[in-house]
Amino acid sequence: MSAALGTDPSPLLRVEGLRRAFGGLVAVDGLSFSIRPGEILGLLGPNGSGKTTALNLISGVLAPDAGRVVLEGREVAGLPAHRLSRLGIARTFQLVRVLPGLSLEENVVAGLAFGRDPAWGTEARARAAALLERVGLGGRAAQPASVLTYGDQKRLELARALALSPRLLLLDEWLAGLNPTELRGGIDLIASLRDEGCTVLMVEHVMDAIRALADRCVVMNAGRSIAEGPPAEVLAERAVIQAYLGEDDA
Numbered sequence: 272m273s274a275a276l277g278t279d280p281s282p283l284l285r286v287e288g289l290r291r292a293f294g295g296l297v298a299v300d301g302l303s304f305s306i307r308p309g310e311i312l313g314l315l316g317p318n319g320s321g322k323t324t325a326l327n328l329i330s331g332v333l334a335p336d337a338g339r340v341v342l343e344g345r346e347v348a349g350l351p352a353h354r355l356s357r358l359g360i361a362r363t364f365q366l367v368r369v370l371p372g373l374s375l376e377e378n379v380v381a382g383l384a385f386g387r388d389p390a391w392g393t394e395a396r397a398r399a400a401a402l403l404e405r406v407g408l409g410g411r412a413a414q415p416a417s418v419l420t421y422g423d424q425k426r427l428e429l430a431r432a433l434a435l436s437p438r439l440l441l442l443d444e445w446l447a448g449l450n451p452t453e454l455r456g457g458i459d460l461i462a463s464l465r466d467e468g469c470t471v472l473m474v475e476h477v478m479d480a481i482r483a484l485a486d487r488c489v490v491m492n493a494g495r496s497i498a499e500g501p502p503a504e505v506l507a508e509r510a511v512i513q514a515y516l517g518e519d520d521a
């Protein structure tokens with residue numbers, strides 16, 4: 272199925288034959304898929320299937336052993352994370368990485384220095400205020416990040432990622448661990464980013480969120496893509512159900 276998407280003439284991002292091993296364990300094993308501009312692609316799979324490693328390879332946290340990562344026609348595999356930030360790839364992390372000793376504004380201003388459209392000083396503070404407003408933290412710029420609830424830390428981390436003016440936003444289980452109210456708000460927030468044309472690759476275990484948000488999904492198992500397509504179709508596939516049930520023959 273991924274071969275058909277490989278013929279897409281102008282994907283925003285294309286990964287091809289991506290591979291990364293840790294010692295004898297091949298965490299990502301020949302992974303290929305594309306993301307079109309404005310699309311939300313869900314990257315799914317059971318624990319340990321290689322999703323976070325794939326995000327790490329795309330965002331420059333890790334270098335691939337083999338394969339290509341092509342952003343708007345440009346080969347970017349192996350570039351370090353700070354170069355990829357400048358080129359428009361931003362991400363959130365599974366374990367939230369806000370700077371607790373800094374204010375909300377300072378957290379976002381720190382992100383604004385490293386993106387595609389960097390800003391400093393007065394302009395950075397104005398843009399930080401707008402970004403905080405955008406993620407539902409408006410009016411709280413001066414508060415220390417240490418007072419935030421878990422859900423609000425996630426919002427702050429999203430504001431920091433958006434501060435990079437990304438072409439592609441990578442979300443690593445951004446909705447995990449939220450209570451039902453926070454989850455609803457989080458889904459609405461991602462939906463609003465999509466409505467603004469943001470392109471998103473999201474690793475997510477919350478299937479209600481995938482059904483509500485993703486245009487397409489890629490399902491990984493043991494480092495490989497085992498299914499690709501619209502959520503309703505993919506989640507009904509036998510191989511996907513077996514992978515989630517932990518079958519060896521999936």
Ligand SMILES: Nc1ncnc2c1ncn2[C@@H]1O[C@H](COP(=O)(O)OP(=O)(O)OP(=O)(O)O)[C@@H](O)[C@H]1O
Nearest residue numbers: 293296297298316317318319320321322323324325
């Ligand atoms: N830095 C590392 N060193 C050694 N092994 C690693 C490293 N990072 C990941 N792995 C292994 O690679 C495999 C894939 O891990 P990865 O975190 O990418 O999976 P995942 O699909 O994101 O899992 P989860 O849903 O639990 O977050 C696992 O077996 C994991 O133990």
